[in-house]
Amino acid sequence: MTSYHCPVDGTRSAITALTWCCPACRGPWDLDFAPARGVAANALSGRADSLWRYKEFLPLGTSAISLGEGRTPLVPLTDTVSAKLDFLMPTLSFKDRGAVMLAELARRLGPDRVVADSSGNAGTAFAAYCARAGLPCTVYVPEGTSAKKTEQIRAHGARPVTVPGGREATARAARAAADEPGVFYASHVFNPYFLHGTKTYAYELWEDLGGRLPEALAVPVGNGTLLLGVALAVAELHALGLITARPRLIAVQVEAVSPLASAFRAGADDLLPVGGVAGGGGRDGRGTGGGTDDLPPVGGNGGPEPATLAEGIAIPRPPRARQILAAVRESGGTFLTVPEDGIREAQRDLAARGLFVETTGVACWAAVRAGGNAVRGEVVVPLCGSGLKTGMAASA
Ligand SMILES: Cc1ncc(COP(=O)(O)O)c(C=O)c1O
Structure with a gap:
């Protein structure tokens, strides 16, 4: 079996040790894994109708416990924007x-x-x-x-x-x-x-589009697990020569909780310390929002946790902040933030089109339908959680 390594200080651990974080800095692990060989998108037909069809690209290869997850549909919303329906999963989210x-x-x-x-x-x-x-x-x-x-x-x-x-x-x-x-x-x-699971979102797009990725991928970002998974897939597909053009990543946060968008706009490579000066983050530059144990509480200042309709992306100090900021920059992409009204309107708009999506899951559509310079060319937005989980947002 492969092993974990710490992206900050290089500490390593065997996966069998059940060590859940780097013992030196208490930060998240990365995995020593790169797919050794690929398979062409048009050679996948006849495989398992689940994300396990991409076994060459997965560190675990196969699974004994699949519930048929993955292979979610891609449906057009406009001439240039399509939605990937990740709320159609066994437990109704990506x-x-x-x-x-x-x-x-x-x-x-x-x-x-x-x-x-x-x-x-x-x-x-x-x-x-x-x-x-x-x-x-x-x-x-x-x-x-x-x-x-x-x-x-x-x-x-x-x-x-x-x-x-x-x-x-x-x-x-x-x-x-x-x-x-x-x-x-x-x-x-x-x-x-977990990221090697979320990366299959991009592998599915690559297969569905006949061996290429769209020009831009909008992705909601709280702790960034979908965004980092997508970035991993793009890097792997590119390294294997299976794509030539890489998509821009449009990272979406809500205005009420947008620590990464603020850091991105400030040109910082990590979270801004509370107070807003570029450069800091938690210990060793790490954020604290999925929270490392002895660091400031969510909110970063001991204050109450912020309220937003998009609670799934309300993460004030995401521990993988550095990696998220680097991935968006390397892709030539950007951050967009959406107001609470944008969430309400996007949820109503999608419901009117027959798509019942939870309040966090509409954030990307809210950002993309608002338009702007970043939203150009062919864009895919994930609708990544079911409306049955939250119901409709109340009017303001
Ligand atoms: C529906 C939905 N979208 C997006 C997210 C954000 O995911 P992440 O925190 O990995 O960025 C979540 C997280 O709970 C979610 O439930």
Whole structure:
């Protein structure tokens, strides 16, 4: 099996050690993996009708626990903009792409139990895939998490643990449990296998477009797992000579919580310290928002957690900030931010077109339909969570 390495200080760990973060700096791992060989897009017919059809490109190759995730449709919204319907996944969000990787990895490692933390879609996805893998799973959720989501977690046989306080308190509780022996921490932020799942979003586009990618890909960014997965796929396809042109990445945040857009506009290569001067971030330049343990709370200033309709991307200090900023810059792309009204209008607009999408999942369409210089050429937006999870946003 391949191993983890820390992108900041080069520390390494065997995957079997169940070490969920770099012991030196407590930051997220990267994975030592590059596909050794590719396969042409037109040679994939007849394979599994799931993301496991891209086995040459996946560090785990095959899985015993697939629920048929992936292969979501691409439908036109305008002459130049198409939507990829990632809300049509087994647990109704794109998180299934990464959750299946972590559950399959855990199944192979055979831990005593799996823990996860999430206020939303990742928690329900881990619960479902752990059920499929026959693994006991505990999902830490913040107080106030919707009853529907906790019900879904429980329905899959996982144990939801409600933590008083916000996301940061929840992350701390999960990490305390993750430090215990025999525990596999299914973290979508810290475990890089998750990114090797989300990257299949771009592999599917590449296959559907006959071996190329669109000119621009809009991607919602909280902790950046879809964006970093897409960047990984683009790098792999390019390195293997399977694409020549690389898409611009249009990273989308909400105005209310846009730490990465602010850093990008300031020309910084990491999060701005609270107060707004370029250059800082957390310890070793890392952010804290999926939260490292002894760093400032979400919000970065001890204040209340910010309110937005797009709660899934409301991450004030994402730990992979440096990687996200570098990926967007390297692609020639940019950051766009959307106001709350833009979210409401985009959700209503999509529903009027027959697409019922959750409030976070409409953010990219909100950004792209607002237009602007960044939105040119052929663009794909993900509709990445079902409206059944949140319902319609109330009018302002
Ligand atoms: C529907 C939806 N879209 C986008 C995101 C943002 O993903 P990330 O935090 O990995 O950037 C989430 C995260 O929960 C989500 O649930």
